[in-house]
Structures are given as C-alpha cells and as structure tokens.
Amino acid sequence: MQIAKNPLLNKLRKKPRIGENLIQAVLLICGIISVLTTIGIVFELGKESLLFFKMPGVTLKGFLTGTSWQPAIGEFGILPLLTSTLITTFFAMLIALPLGLGAAIFLSEYASPKARKTLKPALEVLAGIPTVVYGYFALTVMTPFLRLLFGSDTVQIYNMLSAGLVMGIMILPLVSSMSEDALHAVPRSLREAAFGLGATHFETAVKVVVPAALSGIIAAFIIGISRAVGETMIVAIAAGSGSAFTFNPFKAAETMTGYIARISGGDVAYDTPEYNSIFAIGMFLFLITLTLNLVSRRIAARFREVYE
Amino acid sequence: MSAKRMLVFVVIIGSIVLSACSGGAASAPTTAPVATEAVAEQPTEAAEELVPVDESGLPEVDPGALTGDIYTAGSSTVGPLTEAVIEQFIMEGFSGQIKNDIIGSGAGFERFCVSGETDVANASRAIKTSEVDSCAQLTPARTPVEFRVGTDAIAVVVSKDNTFATDITLEELAMLFTTAEKWSDVRADWPAEPIQRFTPGTDSGTFDFFVEVVIQKPQKLEKLEDAKALVLSATNLQTSEDDNVLVQGVEGSPYAIGYFGFAYYQEQAANLHALSIDGVAPSGETAESGDYVLARPLFIYSDAEIMKAKPQVAAFINYYLTYVNDLIGEVGYFPASAEALNQAKQAWLDAMQ
Numbered sequence: 001m002q003i004a005k006n007p008l009l010n011k012l013r014k015k016p017r018i019g020e021n022l023i024q025a026v027l028l029i030c031g032i033i034s035v036l037t038t039i040g041i042v043f044e045l046g047k048e049s050l051l052f053f054k055m056p057g058v059t060l061k062g063f064l065t066g067t068s069w070q071p072a073i074g075e076f077g078i079l080p081l082l083t084s085t086l087i088t089t090f091f092a093m094l095i096a097l098p099l100g101l102g103a104a105i106f107l108s109e110y111a112s113p114k115a116r117k118t119l120k121p122a123l124e125v126l127a128g129i130p131t132v133v134y135g136y137f138a139l140t141v142m143t144p145f146l147r148l149l150f151g152s153d154t155v156q157i158y159n160m161l162s163a164g165l166v167m168g169i170m171i172l173p174l175v176s177s178m179s180e181d182a183l184h185a186v187p188r189s190l191r192e193a194a195f196g197l198g199a200t201h202f203e204t205a206v207k208v209v210v211p212a213a214l215s216g217i218i219a220a221f222i223i224g225i226s227r228a229v230g231e232t233m234i235v236a237i238a239a240g241s242g243s244a245f246t247f248n249p250f251k252a253a254e255t256m257t258g259y260i261a262r263i264s265g266g267d268v269a270y271d272t273p274e275y276n277s278i279f280a281i282g283m284f285l286f287l288i289t290l291t292l293n294l295v296s297r298r299i300a301a302r303f304r305e306v307y308e
Numbered sequence: 309m310s311a312k313r314m315l316v317f318v319v320i321i322g323s324i325v326l327s328a329c330s331g332g333a334a335s336a337p338t339t340a341p342v343a344t345e346a347v348a349e350q351p352t353e354a355a356e357e358l359v360p361v362d363e364s365g366l367p368e369v370d371p372g373a374l375t376g377d378i379y380t381a382g383s384s385t386v387g388p389l390t391e392a393v394i395e396q397f398i399m400e401g402f403s404g405q406i407k408n409d410i411i412g413s414g415a416g417f418e419r420f421c422v423s424g425e426t427d428v429a430n431a432s433r434a435i436k437t438s439e440v441d442s443c444a445q446l447t448p449a450r451t452p453v454e455f456r457v458g459t460d461a462i463a464v465v466v467s468k469d470n471t472f473a474t475d476i477t478l479e480e481l482a483m484l485f486t487t488a489e490k491w492s493d494v495r496a497d498w499p500a501e502p503i504q505r506f507t508p509g510t511d512s513g514t515f516d517f518f519v520e521v522v523i524q525k526p527q528k529l530e531k532l533e534d535a536k537a538l539v540l541s542a543t544n545l546q547t548s549e550d551d552n553v554l555v556q557g558v559e560g561s562p563y564a565i566g567y568f569g570f571a572y573y574q575e576q577a578a579n580l581h582a583l584s585i586d587g588v589a590p591s592g593e594t595a596e597s598g599d600y601v602l603a604r605p606l607f608i609y610s611d612a613e614i615m616k617a618k619p620q621v622a623a624f625i626n627y628y629l630t631y632v633n634d635l636i637g638e639v640g641y642f643p644a645s646a647e648a649l650n651q652a653k654q655a656w657l658d659a660m661q
Contacts, residue, residue, distance in 0.1 A: 072536060073535075241546050252557075262509075272511075
C-alpha cells in the first residue's frame with residue numbers, strides 16, 4: 001500500500017502500452033479464428049453426417065463394411081471408395097518416398113552449393129504447380145504412356161495407377177523438403193565423427209545421418225501420406241468417376257475425395273442420400289488425416305534424438 | 309505498359325488459383341468451349357436476321373432498353389442453348405447481368421422451386437409434380453410456366469475403334485447398361501470383353517430420360533427408381549455430369565459405351581460412332597418424327613409473377629422463343645415443331661395477361 005504511494009516507484013510502474021496490447025489482441029484473434037474455424041468445420045461435418053446416419057437403410061456397420069457404394073439406390077458401403085483411396089495413395093508413396101528421400105539425402109549430404117541452388121528451386125516449382133494441371137497431366141500424358149507400356153486393353157482410360165503416380169510426383173517436393181530439413185538438423189559433429197572412424201560418404205549418410213534424422217523423415221512420410229489421402233483434383237480428373245471395388249490399379253475407381261468433388265460439384269439436389277453422404281465421407285477422411293497427423297507428431301516426439 | 313502486364317499476370321495467377329481451389333474445376337474448362345463456339349458464330353447472323361417474327365403476336369423486344377438481372381440455371385443440355393440466346397441478347401444491347409448455371413435439370417428445379425433463387429429453370433425433361441408442389445410452397449408461391457424450346461436426341465456412342473456394334477435393339481441396349489458383363493453376353497459373336505459403361509450423373513435429365521425409355525418402359529417397371537437401381541448396380545460404371553469425361557472415356561476403349569446429348573456427339577463425331585437403335589439412326593428427322601426412340605423435348609420454365617415483376621425476364625423469354633430456331637442448329641439440337649413453339653408463345657402471352 002505504502003509502496004504504491006511512493007511517487008518514485010509510481011513512475012517506474014508499468015505503463016499501459018496501447019500499441020503493444022493492440023498487437024497482442026490482433027494476434028490472439030488470429031489464433032482464435034483458426035481454432036473456431038476448425039471447430040466450426042468439425043461441428044458442421046458431424047451434424048451433417050449424423051443426418052446421413054439417421055437416414056433409413058444407413059447403418060454404421062454397413063457403412064464401414066459394405067463393398068458397394070451407390071447411394072442413389074441405397075448401397076452405402078464405403079470400402080470401394082476407401083480401397084481406391086488407399087491404392088492411389090500407395091502408388092503415390094511408391095514414387096514420393098524413395099525419390100523424395102533420395103533427393104533429400106543428395107541435397108543435404110552430397111550436393112555442392114551450386115547444385116543445391118538449381119535443384120531446390122526446381123523442386124519448389126514442382127510444389128507450386130496447381131493440382132488441376134497435375135490432373136490433366138495424369139490424364140493426357142501419364143495414362144497414354146501407361147497404355148503404351150501395358151497395352152490399352154489392360155489399362156483403362158481412367159485408372160488409379162496413373163493418378164497415383166502423378167500424385168507421387170506432386171507430393172515428392174513436400175517429402176524431400178521436410179526430410180531435408182530433418183537431415184540438415186543433424187549436428188555436423190556426428191558426420192565428422194563418422195568420417196573420423198573411416199566411414200565413406202555413403203556410409204555416413206545412410207548409416208549415421210539418416211537414422212539420426214529418422215523421426216523427422218517418418219513424420220515427412222506420414223504428412224505425405226495424409227496429403228495423398230486428401231488430394232482431390234488429380235484423382236477426380238484421372239482416376240475415374242464411378243465407385244468400383246477392385247484392387248486392379250489399371251481400372252477406374254473413384255476415391256473418397258473424388259466422390260465428394262463430383263457430388264458437391266452441383267449435380268445433386270440437397271437432402272438426397274448422395275448429398276448427405278458426402279459429409280459422412282468428409283468426416284471419415286478427416287478422421288483418417290487427423291489420425292495420421294497425430295501419429296506423425298507422436299513419432300516425431302518419441303524418436304527425436306536430442307544432441308548437444 | 310508494365311503495370312498492364314502486371315495486371316494480366318495477376319489475373320492469370322488468380323484464375324489458376326481459383327480453378328485449383330474449386331471442386332468443380334474439372335467441368336469448368338470443358339463446358340466453356342461450347343458456349344464460346346456458339347458465341348463466335350452468331351454476330352454475323354444476328355445482324356442479318358433482326359426482323360422479328362411477329363405472327364404469334366409476341367411484342368418486339370429491344371434488349372438495349374432493358375436493365376436488371378436475370379438468373380437461369382439447370383440442365384446441362386439446355387444450358388448451352390440458353391447461353392447462345394444470352395450471347396445474342398447481350399450482343400443486341402442488353403446491359404444487365406445474366407447468369408446461367410449448368411447444374412443438371414433436377415438441381416435447376418431445386419434452385420427454382422426450393423431455394424427460389426432463379427428466374428428461369430432450364431430442363432431437359434418436364435417438371436415433376438413434386439417440384440410443382442415445392443414451387444407452390446414458396447413465399448411468394450411460384451407456378452411454373454412451361455416453354456418448349458427444342459428437341460434433343462440422346463446419342464448412344466461407342467469408340468471409332470469398335471467395329472462390331474453398329475445397330476442394336478432397345479432390348480440389347482438395356483442389357484448393355486444393366487445385367488450384361490461382357491459384350492458377348494449381349495450378342496454371342498461380340499467379343500468376350502468387359503463392357504465399360506459411361507453414363508451422365510444420376511441427377512441429370514439425360515440419365516432419367518435414358519433409364520425411363522430404355523429400361524423402365526420396356527420392362528414395365530412401376531417406379532423409375534427400380535429402373536435406376538438396375539443401371540446403377542451394373543459393374544464398370546462411370547458416372548459424370550461432365551459430358552467431356554464421358555466422351556473421353558468412350559473414346560478410350562473399343563469396349564466402352566456411353567450416351568449423352570446429340571450436341572456433344574456432333575462435336576466429337578470424328579472419334580465416336582453413334583449406334584442406330586432398332587434400325588433408326590439419330591438425326592433431325594428421326595428425332596422430330598419420333599422414330600428415334602431416344603429423342604426428348606427441351607424446356608425452359610419461369611413463373612408469371614416473376615415475368616411481371618421483372619420485365620427483363622419476360623423480355624428474355626420472349627426473345628428466346630423468337631430467335632431460338634436461328635440458334636438451335638448451331639448448338640446441336642433440333643428445332644421444336646412449329647406447333648409446340650406456338651404453344652410456348654401462347655403460354656408467354658397468357659402469363660403476361
């Protein structure tokens with residue numbers, strides 16, 4: 001009490017800084033907006049998919065285990081959409097993982113500054129291409145190439161393989177840049193120790209640096225997978241527009257995202273089974289990518305090796 | 309100079325980003341050419357044929373004297389025709405806003421009768437009673453008025469590489485799109501290859517019409533839904549509202565079959581082959597005479613109250629009915645019979661009283 005009355009101390013007291021407070025408030029609002037948006041999306045998805053599950057003929061069990069997806073006639077099994085999503089993702093990762101990691105190792109361990117200077121922007125250009133362009137690339141370049149390779153009777157014009165491979169090219173820069181960050185973060189002393197023990201450049205890269213950066217690399221892979229699962233435009237254009245329960249990558253089969261894009265594209269009336277179903281699928285997709293992201297964070301945290 | 313360039317650059321980037329973001333981007337670039345093609349060929353014609361057709365008693369329209377907005381939406385078949393009329397309407401001086409959304413007949417009625425957003429609904433089928441009912445429940449209530457604007461034929465197409473199928477019966481067509489798995493299941497001398505089916509979206513008027521004519525009526529099914537179920541449970545089925553997706557799919561394999569509006573077939577006639585059904589090939593004469601079984605009427609719908617409240621809408625429909633026959637050939641459909649068109653003009657006069 002007495003201190004507060006001391007005129008000298010009063011002078012030293014924290015002055016209200018309006019500008020600072022304003023900035024803080026604005027930043028807080030930014031944070032809140034993104035949280036609110038997420039809550040809003042989850043709420044809306046949940047509400048609308050509840051509407052879907054309340055419809056006659058729709059059960060959770062049938063939704064998760066049915067092998068035929070044709071909402072217009074009451075067939076609500078998500079498996080055909082899920083398998084084609086997984087198949088396209090598999091082929092995307094078949095391209096993106098090895099090439100992405102390889103590029104990352106090269107950039108971080110081998111590349112001269114000059115090579116880095118050309119290679120990195122090139123990869124970034126790849127990341128900047130709109131996905132719709134990738135989609136038509138798949139349909140007009142990759143598919144004809146595959147048909148040339150395997151015969152046009154085997155490879156259908158719309159097929160999962162083509163979409164998956166091109167999706168892999170699209171995801172490659174994401175995987176390589178995240179992996180490279182992880183490799184780059186490995187302390188120099190580790191490399192020098194390996195060299196000191198007589199390891200070759202390759203041994204150092206593969207047996208010392210990559211294991212040390214493993215958590216970051218796995219996180220990059222998982223983010224890549226969740227990107228592939230959620231990718232829409234490429235599969236909508238190149239993978240076909242009818243659900244099919246098939247494991248043959250040469251055949252057309254619509255993915256979850258492709259279905260949502262087609263149905264929400266304006267051709268279906270509100271409050272029909274088709275329309276409501278896209279929210280349930282959206283929810284399902286959201287849960288998949290959320291799980292993947294959580295797993296990736298867990299892995300990154302658990303396997304993080306702390307040096308120095 | 310550089311500022312101008314910058315602007316162009318920004319616009320291009322902006323449009324790329326926008327198209328990448330929107331879900332329906334796949335259809336946007338493909339539907340556009342139809343409209344622009346129709347546009348490109350009108351100006352000369354429009355200039356020559358300004359003489360109004362007046363026998364029907366429709367008042368003359370001066371698009372330049374009108375303002376306000378017009379919003380049409382619906383069938384992907386009627387859409388390009390409406391687009392062509394709009395282009396000429398604007399060409400002759402209409403300065404207001406016209407929006408024409410191509411979303412399918414069902415969705416078009418949805419916007420006309422449920423959300424009540426649109427002034428005109430484009431449809432490749434007659435309005436259903438349920439849709440009339442929901443129009444009546446709007447406030448203010450809407451009473452759909454039908455205007456016949458033309459005739460479309462659905463072409464059943466196979467790839468040029470398909471050398472075995474040229475003429476099929478309606479029954480065979482039904483098998484091809486339902487129970488048959490291989491071509492040889494339909495005719496023994498056709499190859500034992502799986503049929504790849506391509507069909508317009510389940511909410512399109514084209515799909516409804518095809519299913520009704522090919523499956524529901526011949527098999528005497530009570531409900532259209534049952535007939536749809538037969539089609540939709542077929543294997544190897546690709547569904548798209550975007551006709552170009554279908555065209556590309558059918559071109560892609562000799563064992564593919566699909567169907568869509570005759571207009572799209574004409575554009576792609578070099579790579580596709582239209583099948584005759586029961587010996588009748590699709591053409592203007594066979595569509596008009598009714599010999600070709602897959603021919604259907606094209607309509608636009610509006611409401612008398614809207615037409616009275618928004619004179620630009622009434623004038624647009626008047627203009628549509630007056631000039632549609634000059635444009636319809638370019639777009640790829642067949643003119644409605646003089647009788648049907650006169651009926652439409654009479655409906656306009658009745659609505660405006």
